[in-house]
Amino acid sequence: MEKFLFIVNPIAGGGKAGRLIPIIRQTMDKIGLEYDIVVTQRPGDATKLAIESAMIGYGTLIAVGGDGTVNEVARGILESGEGRLGILPSGTGNDLARSLNIDFDPLKAIDIVIKGNRKDVDVGFVNGKIFLNIASIGFDSETVKNTESIKKRIRSNIAYIIGVIVTLLKFKDKKMELDIDGVKMDERITLIAVGNGKYYGGGLKILPMAIPNDDYFDICVVKKVSRLKLLFLFPTIFKGNHIKLKKYVKIYKAKKIMVRTGDRAYLNIDGEVYDVEKETLFVMGDKKLPIIVD
Numbered sequence: 001m002e003k004f005l006f007i008v009n010p011i012a013g014g015g016k017a018g019r020l021i022p023i024i025r026q027t028m029d030k031i032g033l034e035y036d037i038v039v040t041q042r043p044g045d046a047t048k049l050a051i052e053s054a055m056i057g058y059g060t061l062i063a064v065g066g067d068g069t070v071n072e073v074a075r076g077i078l079e080s081g082e083g084r085l086g087i088l089p090s091g092t093g094n095d096l097a098r099s100l101n102i103d104f105d106p107l108k109a110i111d112i113v114i115k116g117n118r119k120d121v122d123v124g125f126v127n128g129k130i131f132l133n134i135a136s137i138g139f140d141s142e143t144v145k146n147t148e149s150i151k152k153r154i155r156s157n158i159a160y161i162i163g164v165i166v167t168l169l170k171f172k173d174k175k176m177e178l179d180i181d182g183v184k185m186d187e188r189i190t191l192i193a194v195g196n197g198k199y200y201g202g203g204l205k206i207l208p209m210a211i212p213n214d215d216y217f218d219i220c221v222v223k224k225v226s227r228l229k230l231l232f233l234f235p236t237i238f239k240g241n242h243i244k245l246k247k248y249v250k251i252y253k254a255k256k257i258m259v260r261t262g263d264r265a266y267l268n269i270d271g272e273v274y275d276v277e278k279e280t281l282f283v284m285g286d287k288k289l290p291i292i293v294d
Contacts, residue, residue, distance in 0.1 A: 002033065002034070002059050002060060003034045003035070003036075003057055003058045003059055003060075004028070004033060004034065004035040004036075004058065004059075004060045004062060004086070004113070004114075005035065005036050005037075005038065005049075005053045005058040005060070005061050005062065006024050006035065006036070006037045006038070006062045006064050006088070007038055007040065007046050007049050007050060007053075007061060007062065007063055007064060007065075007069070007073055008020070008021060008037060008038065008039045008040065008064040008065065009039075009040050009046065009063075009064065009065030009066070009068075009069040009091075010039050010040070012064075012065030012066045012068075012069055012090055012091045012092075013065070013066060013090045013091045013092055014092070016090045016091075017064045017065045017066075017069070017088075017090035017091070018039070020064060020088065020090055020106050021037060021039075023106050023107070023110075024037060024064070024088075024106075024110065025037070027107060027110050028110075031114065033114065036058075038053075040069075043072075044072065045072075046063065046065075046069055046072035046073050046076065047072045047073070047075045047076040047079070048076065049073075049076065050072070050073045050074075050075070050076020050077055050080070050083070051076040051079055051080045053076075053083070054076065054077060054080040054081075054082035054083035055080055055082060058083060059083060059084060060083065060084050060085075060086050060113060060292060061073055061076070061077060061083045061084070061085060061086065062085075062086035062087065062088055062113055063085065063086070063087055063088065064088040064090055065090055065091050066089075066090070066091015066092055066093055066094060066271065067091060067093055067094065067095055067096055067133060067270045067271040068091070068270065068271055068272050069091065070085070070087055070096055070097075070132065070270070071130065071131065071132060071269070071270045071272070073085060074123075074130065074132055074289055075130055077289060077290075078123065078130065078287060078289060083290075084118060084290040084291065084292055085289060085290065085291045085292065086112075086113035086116075086291075086292045087100070087102050087109065087113075087291070087292075088106060088109045088110065088113070089102060089104050089109060090106070091271075092151065092159070092160075092202065093160075093200070093201065093202040093203075093271055094202075095133055095134070095197060095199040095200045095201070095202065095203070095270075095271070096132055096133040096197055096270070097109075098197075098198075098199045098203065099133060099196075099197030099198045099199050099210070099212060100119070100121075100197070100212065100291065100293050101293065101294060102293060102294065103294070112292060112293065112294050113292050116292040116293055116294050117292070117293060117294070118290050118291070118292060118293075119212075119213065119290070119291050119292075119293045120213055120288035120289065120290055120291075121196065121212045121213050121288060121289050121290075121291050122196045122212055122213055122214070122215060122216075122217075122284060122285070122288060122289075123284075123285040123287055123288060123289050124194070124195070124196060124217060124282060124283070124284060124285060125282070125283045125284075125285055126194070126267065126269060126280060126281065126282045126283075127267075127277060127280055127281060129269055129274075130285070131195070131269045131270045132196060132197070132270060132289065133195055133196060133197035133199075133200060133270050134193055134194065134195030134196075134197055134199075134200040134206065134207065134268075134270070135193075135194050135195065135267065135268060135269045135270070135282065136191060136192060136193040136194065136195075136200070136206075136267075136268045137174070137176075137191065137192055137259060137261070137265050137266070137267055137268070137276055137280060138173075138174055138189060138190055138191030138192055138222070138265065139167060139171055139190050139191040139222070139230070140191050140193065140200070140201060140204075140206075140268060141191075141265065141266040141267060141268035141273060141276075142167050142171055142265075142266055143160070143163045143164050143166075143167040143201070144163070144201070144266070144268045144271065144273050145266050145273045146163040146166045146167050147159050147160050147162070147163030148273065150162050150163055150166075160201055160202045164234060168227055168230065168231060168234075171227070171230075172263075173188045173189060173190050173224045173225075174188065174189055174190075174261050174263045174265050175187075175188055175189075175261060175262060175263055176188070176189045176192070176259055176260065176261045177258075177259070177260040177261070178192065178221070178257070178258070178259055178260075179257065179258040180219055180221075180252050180254045180257050181252075181254035181255060181256055181257070183252065183254075185221070187223065187224065188223070188224040189221060189222065189223060189224065190222040190223065190224060190225055190230065190248075191220075191221075191222045192219065192220070192221050192222075192257075192259060193206045193207060193219070193220045194217050194218075194219050194257055194282045195207050195210060195217060195218060196210060196211075196212045196213075196217065196218075197210055197212060198210045198240070200268075200271070203238065204237045204238060205237060205238060205239060205240035206220055206237055206240075206242075207219075207220055207251075208240030208243060209243075209251065213288065215255070215284060216253045216254065216255060216284065217253065217254055217255065217257065217282065217284060218251065218252070218253055219251065219252040219253070219254060219257060220242075220243070220249065220250075220251055221249070221250045221251075221252070222242075222248055222249050223248050223249075223250070225248050229248070233245060233248065233249075255283070255284040256281070256282065256283050256284070257281070257282040258279065258280070258281050258282075259279070259280040259281075259282075260278060260279050260280075261276060261278070261280075262278070264276075267280060
């Protein structure tokens with residue numbers, strides 16, 4: 001019989017993930033399936049738990065949290081070579097779930113985990129770190145960095161909007177050298193987003209043409225724009241209409257992207273922010289990750 005393990009990040013979504021534990025128990029007990037629930041204590045726990053659990057026979061490992069929790073559980077599945085990923089979206093952004101059309105309603109999401117279909121999804125690497133959805137450098141990564149402190153006071157998607165406004169006030173475009181499968185650019189860039197999914201930032205449709213299992217990244221490059229133009233460009237991203245602004249926005253497909261920048265910048269990997277290195281290499285992985293979708 002299939003064994004399910006729910007890996008819960010109790011602080012995700014301002015505690016929302018932790019509050020789903022009684023719902024998970026009630027639903028799984030009613031169905032009568034074999035399952036367990038474990039709760040993470042610190043960053044990195046979800047990966048360790050996923051590795052250990054996959055190796056002892058848990059076939060489906062469900063990440064209960066946001067995109068960071070999903071990334072950690074996925075890493076454990078890939079490292080162990082065992083198990084499938086389920087997602088019970090309960091973080092702030094939940095953008096991978098949105099890209100894969102996984103319902104945000106917990107009962108419907110559990111139903112997908114139990115009855116859904118397997119989809120083998122592309123796995124990207126950026127400087128050795130895996131990402132499933134989107135990784136980026138520039139305006140949006142600085143927005144995520146600013147939003148981190150705002151989230152301590154405001155636990156909703158409004159935190160991201162406030163982060164955007166704060167970033168608009170102080171952002172400076174970055175001098176970058178780009179090599180996108182041999183297409184080279186050397187200019188000032190507002191942002192570059194590389195990914196398998198369509199959405200990030202809690203619902204911004206930055207890569208509307210992305211397909212999560214076509215073996216290619218989609219890349220969005222926004223060239224240098226004034227703050228005023230950026231203010232008007234930003235709302236178009238909600239529906240993916242920014243790609244029509246071809247003077248400023250370029251879309252590519254590629255398997256390998258090199259970014260070099262001498263300016264201080266941040267790297268956003270599935271919602272987690274890191275200091276950018278002088279060279280940032282995005283590479284499409286050889287393995288795919290099995291995920292349960294509707």
